[in-house]
Amino acid sequence: MTESFYAIFAMLVFPGGLFALALGLALKGLDRRLAARLQRRVGPPLAQPLYDLVKLAKKRTMVPNIASEPVFLGAPLIGAVSMALAAALVPIPGFYTPNPAFGDLLVVLYLLTVPAVALMVAGSASGSPFGAIGFSREMAMMLAYEGPLVLVVAAVALRTGLGQGGWVSFSLTEIVAYQRTHGAFLLDPVMWPALLAFLAFYPANLGIIPFDIPEAETEVLEGPLLEYSGPALGLFKVMSALKAVVVLGLGIALFFPYAPDGAAGLLVHLAKLVLLMLIGVSVVRVSCGRMRIDQAFRFFLKWPLAFSVLSLAVVALA
Amino acid sequence: MNFIKTLIQNLVSGPSTVSYPFGPAWTPDNFRGRIDFKLASCTACRACEQVCAPGAIRFDKTPEGLRFMMWHNTCVFCGLCEHYCPTDAIRQTTDWHMAHPVKDEFGMAIRETIVYVNCTGCNAKTLSSAPNPVGVEPPFTPEEIEQQRNLCPACRKKALAERGAVS
Amino acid sequence: MSLKQFISDQSRRMAARSPWIYRINAGSCNGCDVECATTALIPRYDVERLGCQYCGSPRHADIVLVTGPLTARVKDSVLRVFDEVPDPKVTVAVGVCPISGGIFRDGYAVLAPLSKYIPVDVNVPGCAPRPQAIIEGIAQAIEIWRQRL
Known part of the structure; x- marks a missing residue:
């Protein structure tokens, strides 16, 4: 009974759900602020993503005549909920370890594809030609970056498992514990190819500028999101805020989960997230141009895939 | 790697945004803004009506006299009326604060009458x-x-x- | 009741700080569009300070900027796009063309003023208005929008 209560608490309030949402909105606000500063603008207030959400909640939702209404309105909900669940599965090193009964790294992997699928479903259900273009682009991107991600995750799991004397270990708790005793994978030359592949993966998953091809507003008018308005669009914003927390948190858990125990661990985790968001997202976002879909597809099938295959081979041999 | 230098420069030098809605805005001295009409200098030659490209200036004969009417919302700020006015009765100011809610739309005009006298x-x-x-x-x-x-x-x-x- | 009042006040105050902008070109000569783009894009006139964001889709918009004298050819499209903008919304007519027709007034292909077809809330006269004037108009539109929320 208490266990299921904790499970619901973890998914709805902390560290998934509300806490992750607040964190994600704060990170988005910081990102927009720093991006503005890097472009010599003043930028919006820090709470701007929150204002946007409140505004969207007050607007009217319009459903296109040719859209399939249940799918059209269900897609953002599924995307946001999946990310809230995923946030409960990512450990905060030294502070929070997810209950192994919820699921392990593989579940996070599956949940991470749900937002992309939700966007694809949304784009195709809206019945708009731009949505359809966004759908096809999102699918191409997903096919391109999911492969390297799976291989990276397999490499990390294999390294942990072999280090512990077993075979693969897909438990995030074990991966974090292994790194905290044996040194982070960030400093382990064997894991550097995997790190490089992950560095190419996360901008694509977060949809930031070199890879924001499916939602490119100047080309396909925000693609799948084109027909959304009001609370449904707000749910997509919630989804992307949560996704930032999940993907960056996953990166931290996979590669550098150094943290002291207790509440200080939470603070260190937050500091790492902020640093990653500012350096890994804002700076990248303002200093790159957008790739074309064929360029991005070719890029992902060349470098990140090569690095991830290499990392798997290196880990298996080491 | 030049972009990193640019980014750091941008970050250090701070925003270049003007503070306009919250502070004063700079206006060039020869800005072509709102039209100003001085009834006392008008010779009623109607040259401005003749040259006004969008037809913002109109003269009407009324029982009281000759009515000068100028609609700011039609004016394209070309400055021809000022150029052709022999007595500088029409001048172009540098005022550009002309955004207004629609309920004030019909107030955005100059209505002056050059009256009949004996x-x-x-x-x-x-x-x-x-x-x-x-x-x-x-x-x-x-x-x-x-x-x-x-x-x-x-x-x-x-x-x-x-x-x-x-x- | 007082808590409910407080929440509704606060949420209205917060929502009013996030007006998203959408631009409709109703047959404009592009002068006003260039000034709108200037207002949006260059660091000197950063509308993102006001929480504004230019969005690509009318479905996301709160404030609609209309430029151009509404040519006969483009009227139906403009009305359709305008209907796609969800309520509550505020319309700003940018430039003299949508307000009165400006230089194209009484032309056979021009249906100006725009207010014959669309409820316009704020006029920003100018040919083209300078970026600060557009920002001034947007600020007035935000005031109107706050009351409509």
Whole structure:
């Protein structure tokens, strides 16, 4: 009974759900602020993503005549909920370890594809030609970056498992514990190819500028999101805020989960997230141009895939 | 890696945004803004109506006199009226604070009437428009201009001839 | 009741700080569009300070900027796009063309003023208005929008 209560608490309030949402909105606000500063603008207030959400909640939702209404309105909900669940599965090193009964790294992997699928479903259900273009682009991107991600995750799991004397270990708790005793994978030359592949993966998953091809507003008018308005669009914003927390948190858990125990661990985790968001997202976002879909597809099938295959081979041999 | 240098420069030098909605805004001295009309100098020559490209300036004959009407919402700020006005009655200011809610739309106009008076010389009904003092030798004094306002064209001509002025 | 009042006040105050902008070109000569783009894009006139964001889709918009004299050819499209903008919304007519027709007034292909077809809330006269004037108009539109929320 208490266990299921904790499970619901973890998914709805902390560290998934509300806490992750607040964190994600704060990170988005910081990102927009720093991006503005890097472009010599003043930028919006820090709470701007929150204002946007409140505004969207007050607007009217319009459903296109040719859209399939249940799918059209269900897609953002599924995307946001999946990310809230995923946030409960990512450990905060030294502070929070997810209950192994919820699921392990593989579940996070599956949940991470749900937002992309939700966007694809949304784009195709809206019945708009731009949505359809966004759908096809999102699918191409997903096919391109999911492969390297799976291989990276397999490499990390294999390294942990072999280090512990077993075979693969897909438990995030074990991966974090292994790194905290044996040194982070960030400093382990064997894991550097995997790190490089992950560095190419996360901008694509977060949809930031070199890879924001499916939602490119100047080309396909925000693609799948084109027909959304009001609370449904707000749910997509919630989804992307949560996704930032999940993907960056996953990166931290996979590669550098150094943290002291207790509440200080939470603070260190937050500091790492902020640093990653500012350096890994804002700076990248303002200093790159957008790739074309064929360029991005070719890029992902060349470098990140090569690095991830290499990392798997290196880990298996080491 | 030049972009990193640019990014750091941008970060260090701070925003270059003007503070406008919260602070003052800079306006160039020769900005072509809102039209200003000075009734006292208008000679009713109607050159401005003739040259106004979008038809923002109109003169109407009313029982009280000649009504000058200028719609700010039609004006394209070309400055032709100012250029052709012989007495600088129409001037272009540098004011650009013209955004207004739609309920004020019909207030965005200049309505002035050049009234009919009875000529002090022959008592005929005439417009009390300003004389055109340009090129009059010797120049008009302000009192003379006031006198001329209330004269009909024929009496003005007579007054000018009596004064021995060249125009 | 007072808590409910407080929440509704606060949420209205917060929502009013996030007006998203959408631009409709109703047959404009592009002068006003360039000024709108200037207002949006260059760091000197950063509308993101006000929480504004230019969005690509009318479905996301709160404030609609209309430029151009509404040519006969484009009227139906403009009305359709305008209907796609969800309520509550505020319309701003940018430039003299949508307000009165400007230089194209009484032309056979021009249906200006725009207010014959669309409820316009704020006029920003100018040919083209300078970026600060557009920002001024947007600020007035935000005031109107706050009351409509």
